[in-house]
Amino acid sequence: xxxxxxxxxxxxxxxxxxxxxxxxxxxxxxxxxxxxxxxxxxxxxxxxxxxxxxxxxxxxxxxxxxxxxxxxxxxxxxxxxxxxxxxxxxxxxxxxxxx
Numbered sequence: 580x581x582x583x584x585x586x587x588x589x590x591x592x593x594x595x596x597x598x599x600x601x602x603x604x605x606x607x608x609x610x611x612x613x614x615x616x617x618x619x620x621x622x623x624x625x626x627x628x629x630x631x632x633x634x635x636x637x638x639x640x641x642x643x644x645x646x647x648x649x650x651x652x653x654x655x656x657x658x659x660x661x662x663x664x665x666x667x668x669x670x671x672x673x674x675x676x677x678x
């Protein structure tokens with residue numbers, strides 16, 4: 580089974596802040612060199628966002644979170660929203676894929 584590993588940074592900025600979220604995602608993406616793919620999930624009405632980077636190896640996904648530039652973005656988000664954004668690691672599998 581082809582498996583990828585993901586790092587997600589999710590945060591709530593409030594309604595009408597999609598451009599701010601895009602700027603944050605762009606900065607995170609600049610740190611995600613070597614990832615397979617990255618994307619931003621947008622719920623503009625609720626102001627809820629999630630940046631997701633997909634990696635070939637779990638160690639890459641975990642190391643991304645520790646990069647100084649990523650830590651700086653996480654800290655800036657924490658200051659802005661009053662709490663740290665949620666950072667999670669996932670194993671990503673394609674539905675219906677067999678082992």
